[in-house]
Amino acid sequence: MNPSSQYASWHHPYKPARKYNKRVAYFSMEFGIDQGLKIYSGGLGFLAGSHLRSAFDLKQNMIGIGMLWKYGYYDQGRAEDQSMVARRSEKRYNFLEDTGIEVRITINDNPDVRVRAYVLKPEIFGTVPLYLLSTDLPENDYLSQTITDNLYDSNDETRISQNIVLGIGGAKVVQALGGADKYHLNEGHALPAFYHLKNEGVDPSRFVFTTHTPVQAGNVVRNGYHLNSRGFFGRTLAGPELQKELVGEGLNYTVAALRLSNKANAVSRLHGQVARGMWQSFGLDQKITHITNAQHPGFWTDPALGKAFQQKKAASFQKRKKELKTQLFKEVLDQTGKLFDPEVLTIVWARRFAAYKRPDLLLHDFPRFVELIRRKGQAVQIIWAGKPYPKDFNAINTFNRLVEVSKGFPNLAVLTGYEIALSRLLKCGSDVWLNTPRITREASGTSGMTAAMNGTVNLTVNDGWIPEFADKNKNSFVLPEVDPGQPISVQDELDSRHLYELLENEVMPMYYTDKTQWMQRVFNGITAVNPDFSSHRMADQYYNTLYSD
The missing domain is CATH 3.40.50.2000 (Glycogen Phosphorylase B;)
Structure with a gap:
């Protein structure tokens, strides 16, 4: 061993703070x-x-x-x-x-x-x-x-x-x-x-x-x-x-x-x-x-969004959010050939594809799903992204099924390359962050934290970190809890029904008919996520x- 670097010994570019000296x-x-x-x-x-x-x-x-x-x-x-x-x-x-x-x-x-x-x-x-x-x-x-x-x-x-x-x-x-x-x-x-x-x-x-x-x-x-x-x-x-x-x-x-x-x-x-x-x-x-x-908020938060929030300027925040949506939609266009509209409510499901995370829960009742995405006067755009394990063929099949379904609708997209850059684009450019694991299976789930830091509202089951964060009437939309002891088919049926109801009766109407209340929920989410869910x-x-x- 011939150490050739100052980092071949225990070395930092600073003197450690006393309380962190260990x-x-x-x-x-x-x-x-x-x-x-x-x-x-x-x-x-x-x-x-x-x-x-x-x-x-x-x-x-x-x-x-x-x-x-x-x-x-x-x-x-x-x-x-x-x-x-x-x-x-x-x-x-x-x-x-x-x-x-x-x-x-x-x-x-x-x-x-x-x-x-x-x-x-x-x-x-x-x-x-x-x-x-x-x-x-x-x-x-x-x-x-x-x-x-x-x-x-x-x-x-x-x-x-x-x-x-x-x-x-x-x-x-x-x-x-x-x-x-x-x-x-x-x-x-x-x-x-x-x-x-x-x-x-x-x-x-x-x-x-x-x-x-x-x-x-x-x-x-x-x-x-x-x-x-x-x-x-x-x-x-x-x-x-x-x-x-x-x-x-x-x-x-x-x-x-x-x-x-x-x-x-x-x-x-x-x-x-x-x-x-x-x-x-x-x-x-x-x-x-x-x-x-x-x-880490400094790494994940868009600076202009952060500044608008600090100044409590809703109009500036909305303007920047629209710009970030436009950036995201360039990626959607590049990958899928679809033109998404920055004025339209945009829902993102993005994380590792795994069965318990239920990336396809929205499709559980397919006729109702189709009715939802064709809703008159309250349009919606949905993006999925995430990497299955390369040998998890069930998860890959789910990914490919969503690709096939998305081909038939102009407002659905499935993106590849879910790494840090795409993750940041999605969290900055979405309006709603959808989180659908079966309750007690998601230990924490940090993607919703960085989404909230960028003014994206969490729509989620009450699992992982969410019980410590969510005030469902103020900073997020939370599905009613189902009994995790029930058969999986029953859990999926109930959760999908609750999801459709929340979207139809609360999320979509609020976004389009009560922008003041929507922005309050956005700002409440940022307030609640910082600093309690900061890595500091x-x-x-x-x-x-x-x-x-």
């Missing part, structure tokens, strides 16, 4: 820092990116540990019939600096897998230093070189290797930088870090963990004996020692992280209740507090709650 290493599989740094897929990355920005603004003594994905997540394109295609292209970044730090880890009996650390320096995008790990090195064998190719690789063996690189490789890089007072795992992907550090004699009181989802796919369970043979635990565990970590033969990443951590949190008040219920049978419920996710609050709360001794 050294924190923050591990995350993805970071949404900038449109041009394609090491993210969606919400988890957007959250992590905002966290690093606020940590920099507040002068916190934190660094990020992530992965330098050679191909990123995937590039979302279209086939000849406009259906979705997932493509890969190599990414290169001339603004990352080789730190000279190289560590070796063992994967699958290969003790010589090399991991190189590159740094995103604070002055590039205004974040604390972010160290990105790569195995794409000529000294590695071919399989080892490909470990850091694709974010959320569909091959399970590769995913395990990625866990080991981020966890053990990341922990070794932090140790090469001088170590940390707190090691924070943002989700369970870097779980091997806790095992490696424990093997090294690091006190588990320095381990903290954030669980991000109640969805089964986000609480990974893998065969513990297989993980042991792959080097997941940093050393080979003997049978009885291994059994202590397992539930049957499986290692539940969330359960293991909760057991090993000193403190842990869920990502909204409601998610805290759900998470404590999920892990109560393991005796882990009392370890889980909640720190509600948040986003969140970053401060982590130091005061999770990182405190």
